[in-house]
Amino acid sequence: MHQRLTIILTIVGILGLLVLLNTVTYVKEQKVNDSEFTANRSSYHAGPTGTRAFYDLLSESGYKVMRWREGTERLLGSPGEKVTTFVVIGGLQVPFTKNETKSLLRWVRMGGQLVLIDRDPAVELFPKSGNWIIAAHQLDSPSFDLDATDQKQMTNKVIPLQPIQPTLLTQEIQEVLPSRFAARMKVVASFPAKSEHDEDDISGAEEVDDQPLNSPAPVIHIADRDGALLVDYSYGKGKITVLGDPYLVANNGIRLKDNLQLGINVVSRISGLIAFDEYHQGKGVSQNEFANYFAGTPVLAIGAQILILILFLIWTQSRRFARPLPLPQVDRRSTLEFVASMAELQERSRAFDLAVENIYARTRRVLARYAGVDYNSSRSEVASRVAMRSTLDAHSLETLMRQCEEMINGVPTTSRQALDLVRRLREVERALGLRMRARDARQAAENI
Secondary structure: OHHHHHHHHHHHHHHHHHHHHHHHHOOOOOOOOOOOOOOOOOOOOOOOOOOHHHHHHHHHOOOOEEEEOOOHHHHHOHHHOOEEEEEEEOOOOOOOOHHHHHHHHHHHHOOOEEEEEOOOOOHHHOOOEOOEEEEEEEOOOOOOOOOOOOHHHHOOOOOOEOEOOOOHHHOOOOOEOOOOOOEEEEEEEOOOOOOHHHHHHHOOOOOOOOOOOOOOOOEEEEEEOOEEEEEEEEEOOEEEEEEOOHHHOOOOOOOOOOHHHHHHHHHOOOOOEEEEEOHHHOOOOOOOHHHHHOOOOOHHHHHHHHHHHHHHHHHHHOOOOOOOOOOOOOOOOOHHHHHHHHHHHHHHOOOHHHHHHHHHHHHHHHHHHHHOOOOOOOHHHHHHHHHHHOOOOHHHHHHHHHHHHHHHOOOOOOHHHHHHHHHHHHHHHHHHOOOHHHHHHHHHHHHO
16 A cells, blocks of 8 residues: 555656646747748738738727638638628638639629738639739749848838729728739730630639629729739629738738728728638638647646656556567767768759758858857848958858859759859858868767
8 A cells, every 4th residue: 555655646746747847848939030931911920921910900990800710611601691801811821722712702703802912812713804804913022031020121112102093992091002022913805715614714603693704894993003003893793802912911011101091991891791811821720629729838738748647657557577678779870971871862863952051051150150140130231240350252252142042042053053152152161260161070070
């Protein structure tokens, strides 16, 4: 009995220690800097590229808003009966399937309003408007070192746009300020031969109350010489509105000029419930609401550890004491053998960009440390700081960094060009006295 009591007390002590350790060492997930490459347009996201501020402001201003976390097929059922406006803000984490697209467009034809806010919206989500084709094209692409929180970088050389005509979508708007990456829409007249195949591609659904697919020409509300920023047109009994830049309603751009008022006008033209698409932002309804409730807390980790401990105790009770153990196997391979193997694989596969990336990433990290700036600082800032503390030329160093990043991002290259970039990187290291290769060789020798 005394032995069992000791075991019980030991288990209780271990459980208490696990709870204490999880509570003390628990930290929130480290926040990563938002990037225009991987922008998170979810209304749950409070970062620069998110749309939480827009959603919360609509909610606190009295507008009926909700987060739609199911497939668009549900719009045709009872859950979608009260929804009048469906807002899709890209880019999406989960693409629309063919059935979802058909259901969404059928819902629009029955009288719903679809709002697309994206620089590269999926073409199947805004079909032809009668004999008019709408095509979106992006004027510029984000650079590798772009800071999404920097208004000057996001709107460099951008001229505010004014409405070209008074409409419901442009009321109380003097001018708006999109980002320099905003898309423009071209509205082109087209009169193709009509075929059964074309009709199937337009919607894939039956006519709704005998409403024809043909509609008047799209209405351009805001535009410049590059094209239209805001366009809408009728589709059956409903409306489709296309806005070419999420920056106008994102947390980092909604406060500029009349961007907020434009966002409100676009989503609230029809009174009723406004549904923000979170399903295709990767926020679909989870089947396990219990796990959802405790997500982000140490409770789930504590429960998993307790379960593992119980299973371990059950397993050890079913095994004899001092079970036989296999002989240790000593790995006689050196670290240099692994490096040589990787180099040979990269050479055979002609993955010169990967080889340059491995070297450039370490060099850029050391250069940032040498310059006394953050790793995510721009090339120009790193190069200028390094030049101030050394004899290197800032322009030449920035050019070298740009060429390396272009090769890493997929610019066609040859082995000769890759070797030349690596040689120049090593020359920079020697000029600054970084001696990275000597340090790597010493670390490899110590691990043998």
